[in-house]
Amino acid sequence: MLATEKLAAYIKVHPGAIGKVVDFNAKSDRLYPLDLTAANTELTPELVADTEAFSNWIDKKLADNNCRYGIGGYMEHRTIYTRSALFDTEDEPRRLHLGVDIWGDAGIPIYAPLQGTVHSFADNDNFGDYGPTIILQHNLDGLILYSLYGHLSRESLVGLEAGQSISPNQQIATLGNSTQNGHWPPHLHFQLMLDIGDAKGDYPGVGRYSQKQQHLQNIPDPELILQFADTSQR
Template sequence: MLATEKLAAYIKVRPGAIGKVVDFDVKSDKLYPLDLTAANTELTPKLVADTEAFSRWINKKLSDNNARYGIGGYMEHRTIYNRSPLFNTDDEPRRLHLGLDIWGDAGTPVYAPLDGTVHSFADNDNFGDYGPTIMLQHNLDGLTLCSLYGHLNRTSLANLQVGQAISKNQQIATFGNAAENGHWPPHLHFQLMLNIGDAKGDYPGVGQYSRRAEYLANIPDPELILQFADANKA
């Protein structure tokens, strides 16, 4: 059974267990689907290499479409990762995006969508990396789920403790700016995993395309938690 099917089975009988990840009114707020693949010819190497220019491009897309957030990326094959040597592994470059991105303003609040505990946290301070990152662990009636929140501001890591109890809909962080979030336009990388091994404060958010089937077995579609599908997409 794929990871998405396992999580979907839990949610189907417990829909009230799911809270929010960001503030969003499905009736009035709009989402703009951002395509960050090679098919988007606007994304030139020069544009994505310049964080300020990349940020202006995203902000204009949201503004022009009256969208509160940009959204997308789960299992998306992206070329933008050539902006950082972090993703250029020797055998096969990492280009497959494993989570889902929510693009918005720096300072946007981030919430825990499920009861859980703080599993780990770290400041992955490399160009193109997550920057400040929080990982939560959730016990869903025997199904262990880990949620990851990347590209946060550094204040989000203050006063956290491993094992700390976190409640559904509790604010845990805010979006970081480019100076602290791994040098990206402000956004949240939200990812779910069933098995994280011995990972702490970091888990790959971009993988090798040849391992896609392996990732699908372990990494559920974040849309199951976000439940944005009914939104009026731009």
């Protein structure tokens, strides 16, 4: 059974157990689906290499389309990772995006959508990396699920302790700016995993395309939690 099917089975029985990840009003807010693959010819290498220009491009897309957030990325094969040597492994470059990105303003609140505990946290301070990152652990009637929140503000890590109890809809962080978040336009990388092994404060958010089927066994579609599909602009 794929990871998404396992999580979907839990949500079907417990539809009221899911909280929010960001503030969002489905009746009034709109989402802009951002395509960060090679099919988007506006994303030139020069644009994505310039963090300020990349940020301005995203801001303009959201403003022009009257959208509160940009959204997208689950299992998306992206070429933009050529901007960082972090993803250029020797045998096969990592280009497969494993989570969902929510693009918005720095400083917006980030919430835990499920009951859980703080598993780990770290400041992954490399160019193109997550920057400040929090991983929560959830026990869903015996199904262990981890949720990762990357590209946060450094203030988000202050006062955290492993094992700390977290309630649904509890604010756990704020979104970081480009000087804190690994030098990206402000956005949240939100990812779910069933197994993270010995990882602490970090787990790959970009994988090898050749291993997509393996990733699907472990990484559920975050849309199950976000429930944004019906409000994306098409």
